[in-house]
Amino acid sequence: MSLKIHLIISEIDAVFYGNPNAEIDNVSIDSRSLQNNSGTLFFALIGTNNDAHQFIESLINIGVKNFVVERIPENLQGIANFFVVKNSLKALQKFASFYRKLFHFPVIGVTGSNGKTIVKEWLNFLLSPEYNIIRSPKSYNSQIGVPLSVIAINEKHNLGIFEAGISTVNEMDTLEKIIQPTIGILTTVGSAHDEGFQNTSEKIKEKLLLFKNVEALIYRKNDLVDGILDQKTKTFSWSDVDENADVFLSKKIKPKETELQVRYQQKIFSVHLPFQDEASIENAVSCLVTLLYLGYAEEVIAARVGKLYAVEMRLKVKNGINNTTLIDDSYSSDYQSLKIALDFLEQQKQHRKKTIILSDIFQSGLTTEALYDKVSNLIISNKIDRMIGVGTEISKYSDRFQNIKTYLTTQDFLADFQNLHFENETILIKGARSFQFEKLMPFLEEKTHETVLEINLNAISHNLNYFKSKLKPNTKLMVMVKAFGYGSGGFEIANLLEYHKVDYLGVAFADEGISLRSSGIKMPIMVLNPENSSFQSIIEYNLEPEIYSTKGLQSFLQIANQRKLHHYPIHIKLDTGMHRLGFQEDDLPELINILKNTPSIKVQSILSHLATSDDLEHREFAEYQIRLFEKLSSLMIKSLAISPIRHILNTSGISNFAEAQYDMVRLGIGLYGVSNDTLETKYLENVGTLKSIISQIRTIAAGESVGYGRRFVAESSTKIATIPIGYADGIPRSWGNEIGFVMIRNQKATILGSICMDMLMVNVTDIDCVEGDTVVIFGDNPTVSFIADSLNTIPYEILTGVSQRVKRIFFRE
Numbered sequence: 001m002s003l004k005i006h007l008i009i010s011e012i013d014a015v016f017y018g019n020p021n022a023e024i025d026n027v028s029i030d031s032r033s034l035q036n037n038s039g040t041l042f043f044a045l046i047g048t049n050n051d052a053h054q055f056i057e058s059l060i061n062i063g064v065k066n067f068v069v070e071r072i073p074e075n076l077q078g079i080a081n082f083f084v085v086k087n088s089l090k091a092l093q094k095f096a097s098f099y100r101k102l103f104h105f106p107v108i109g110v111t112g113s114n115g116k117t118i119v120k121e122w123l124n125f126l127l128s129p130e131y132n133i134i135r136s137p138k139s140y141n142s143q144i145g146v147p148l149s150v151i152a153i154n155e156k157h158n159l160g161i162f163e164a165g166i167s168t169v170n171e172m173d174t175l176e177k178i179i180q181p182t183i184g185i186l187t188t189v190g191s192a193h194d195e196g197f198q199n200t201s202e203k204i205k206e207k208l209l210l211f212k213n214v215e216a217l218i219y220r221k222n223d224l225v226d227g228i229l230d231q232k233t234k235t236f237s238w239s240d241v242d243e244n245a246d247v248f249l250s251k252k253i254k255p256k257e258t259e260l261q262v263r264y265q266q267k268i269f270s271v272h273l274p275f276q277d278e279a280s281i282e283n284a285v286s287c288l289v290t291l292l293y294l295g296y297a298e299e300v301i302a303a304r305v306g307k308l309y310a311v312e313m314r315l316k317v318k319n320g321i322n323n324t325t326l327i328d329d330s331y332s333s334d335y336q337s338l339k340i341a342l343d344f345l346e347q348q349k350q351h352r353k354k355t356i357i358l359s360d361i362f363q364s365g366l367t368t369e370a371l372y373d374k375v376s377n378l379i380i381s382n383k384i385d386r387m388i389g390v391g392t393e394i395s396k397y398s399d400r401f402q403n404i405k406t407y408l409t410t411q412d413f414l415a416d417f418q419n420l421h422f423e424n425e426t427i428l429i430k431g432a433r434s435f436q437f438e439k440l441m442p443f444l445e446e447k448t449h450e451t452v453l454e455i456n457l458n459a460i461s462h463n464l465n466y467f468k469s470k471l472k473p474n475t476k477l478m479v480m481v482k483a484f485g486y487g488s489g490g491f492e493i494a495n496l497l498e499y500h501k502v503d504y505l506g507v508a509f510a511d512e513g514i515s516l517r518s519s520g521i522k523m524p525i526m527v528l529n530p531e532n533s534s535f536q537s538i539i540e541y542n543l544e545p546e547i548y549s550t551k552g553l554q555s556f557l558q559i560a561n562q563r564k565l566h567h568y569p570i571h572i573k574l575d576t577g578m579h580r581l582g583f584q585e586d587d588l589p590e591l592i593n594i595l596k597n598t599p600s601i602k603v604q605s606i607l608s609h610l611a612t613s614d615d616l617e618h619r620e621f622a623e624y625q626i627r628l629f630e631k632l633s634s635l636m637i638k639s640l641a642i643s644p645i646r647h648i649l650n651t652s653g654i655s656n657f658a659e660a661q662y663d664m665v666r667l668g669i670g671l672y673g674v675s676n677d678t679l680e681t682k683y684l685e686n687v688g689t690l691k692s693i694i695s696q697i698r699t700i701a702a703g704e705s706v707g708y709g710r711r712f713v714a715e716s717s718t719k720i721a722t723i724p725i726g727y728a729d730g731i732p733r734s735w736g737n738e739i740g741f742v743m744i745r746n747q748k749a750t751i752l753g754s755i756c757m758d759m760l761m762v763n764v765t766d767i768d769c770v771e772g773d774t775v776v777i778f779g780d781n782p783t784v785s786f787i788a789d790s791l792n793t794i795p796y797e798i799l800t801g802v803s804q805r806v807k808r809i810f811f812r813e
């Protein structure tokens with residue numbers, strides 16, 4: 001990209017201050033990934049809780065010169081180029097749409113409820129022998145992701161594939177103007193993300209807006225879409241029931257594959273797909289029909305479609321050998337996704353040392369020389385300590401990199417594996433498919449048993465943003481990560497929250513805070529239950545104690561004075577009715593008296609906790625607590641002439657008592673996707689999925705029993721599967737004896753007999769399953785809340801009960 005500034009001003013409706021003859025050569029919205037790039041145009045976006053305007057000054061200091069802003073920060077006028085606009089996100093979108101018009105090759109726009117990313121990845125695989133393709137990285141399909149994807153187009157590309165995702169009305173029009181697709185693909189329209197729409201037909205209508213100017217819309221012919229589709233839209237349809245479709249298919253499911261008979265024009269040919277599930281077949285057909293539309297010959301189509309593979313779209317974080325952390329991105333390698341993976345690597349701070357194992361990169365649209373120069377810059381600016389390159393190309397350009405070892409093939413690399421001494425480091429594994437980097441994983445991964453708690457980091461970000469959107473602009477956010485992040489993982493969650501610039505973390509005990517500090521967490525941390533014996537280490541690790549009694553205050557003051565501290569932050573807890581910890585109304589005169597002459601500490605915040613925020617039957621009691629909090633905290637503020645942060649709301653408080661946000665709220669269980677409000681639950685995403693596998697399957701005859709105490713006796717021949725997870729892993733024993741169930745191949749399998757310490761047995765008589773199959777204990781179904789309700793307990797107990805011997809695996813989409 002190389003654009004004169006004066007060309008951009010009117011395109012994004014800006015008022016410009018600065019030098020209009022300067023040029024920009026790239027665009028960014030992420031202040032963290034910028035170095036000293038004088039050609040960058042930085043769009044200062046304002047999110048629900050983050051305002052990028054605050055980073056402008058430091059960006060100017062490292063050499064960034066061009067900014068799109070909603071207001072010029074004080075004192076910065078004149079020292080950089082500023083485009084002042086009404087809304088910087090809208091400006092980014094307008095810029096992308098202007099930039100897109102500079103290119104005139106075919107662009108495929110994909111939308112639908114499911115399958116967008118898979119169709120995009122598969123088309124890329126199928127078409128890449130003929131085209132230099134630019135496509136959205138991962139699932140960058142949002143109001144921000146789409147413009148960024150389009151802005152990555154360069155002169156060498158000759159085909160684009162972009163996906164568009166919407167969550168409510170009026171979004172697609174904007175995306176259409178940016179993508180400007182010439183060919184459209186509508187994938188499955190299901191019920192995902194229905195909340196933003198009145199009904200399915202409103203949702204389809206909105207999605208179809210992407211296709212208003214296409215030369216052809218590729219879709220599965222059906223009455224619902226046909227009824228809504230604009231008569232003028234040109235289509236290229238397929239069907240397995242309606243013979244009027246342009247392409248007609250019939251399918252036969254075989255033991256390991258699916259055979260499709262394809263009828264197009266006068267010809268009939270068959271293809272073999274290497275899978276059998278409905279969703280994969282439908283996505284593969286969308287791709288196949290696109291190839292027919294583009295004029296590919298049947299033999300080529302059959303050969304390529306037969307090689308489609310399961311797309312793994314998640315960046316997985318796993319524990320590796322010798323205390324390493326692995327980021328497994330071993331299925332794709334292109335410049336865009338390398339950038340994303342490096343960003344992700346940057347966020348992982350367990351280890352100081354960072355290594356990348358990288359294969360040749362394909363389809364950048366650049367000459368190999370220019371490509372490896374760019375990759376080298378990226379690796380240097382991300383401060384990667386060592387690099388292992390695999391492939392002939394990357395070997396050729398090894399002089400571009402420091403501390404690199406190269407191998408021509410994956411086999412060569414594995415042969416030398418023992419000499420590479422991987423330990424105490426984070427390793428990003430990133431390779432093009434043909435290098436089969438999945439073969440490296442067994443060597444690098446720590447051996448674990450089969451039961452895992454998978455934590456979806458994207459869902460955490462989603463839930464965080466959901467609650468942020470409920471806060472007033474100035475309300476700060478503390479997130480509770482006590483009890484090992486409600487069982488979901490302490491460090492990893494804290495790290496993500498630090499990345500999202502949450503204001504505070506809350507832990508229960510000093511040890512939890514110390515462990516977070518030791519892994520590199522720098523943000524403020526409040527300790528709810530500091531024991532007097534832990535005050536010394538609290539100070540050493542820069543943690544902030546909650547003080548709830550005069551005795552505690554005095555012993556903290558004694559240490560603070562000894563250490564000659566100045567204004568050390570402490571948090572005063574008031575008891576307004578919970579009667580657990582805190583100063584009561586009677587204690588205040590004494591408390592105020594002590595605090596009057598104490599320069600060694602500072603009342604950073606005053607807090608209290610609601611006893612009934614989740615139960616509106618007790619609304620009056622919560623309101624009484626809030627009134628008392630107002631009274632007591634105001635008294636302290638007045639008597640001490642201080643201005644502390646005040647906070648009283650937990651998750652259900654945020655939902656039910658929005659007017660009492662004060663200066664901060666304390667989000668807990670909601671972050672982990674649980675709410676006791678069914679309406680709110682619909683807006684949250686499930687975070688944790690507890691999974692295991694089937695160890696053994698047997699069939700028992702009528703009259704035979706299962707497990708301790710013979711508590712299940714079969715009435716007829718019964719197929720039993722044994723799962724290696726028991727009450728010592730945190731499955732409540734009361735969930736056994738045919739009360740609870742697990743999910744196997746999306747079907748319920750009832751738990752038979754008593755749950756053992758390390759195992760449980762389930763009924764799989766009607767389930768077509770084999771040993772080694774995945775078993776879901778909780779997740780999307782059954783949810784933790786469902787189990788808790790059935791057992792008369794609360795989700796908190798189930799979540800935090802998952803034993804530490806269960807491995808946590810973190811992933812993001």
Ligand SMILES: *Cc1c(COP(=O)(O)O)cnc(C)c1O
Pocket residue numbers: 480482528609649650651652666667668669670
């Ligand atoms: C745990 C806790 C929270 C968070 O509660 P949730 O119901 O999980 O949102 C807030 N404040 C205090 C003092 C807590 O102990």
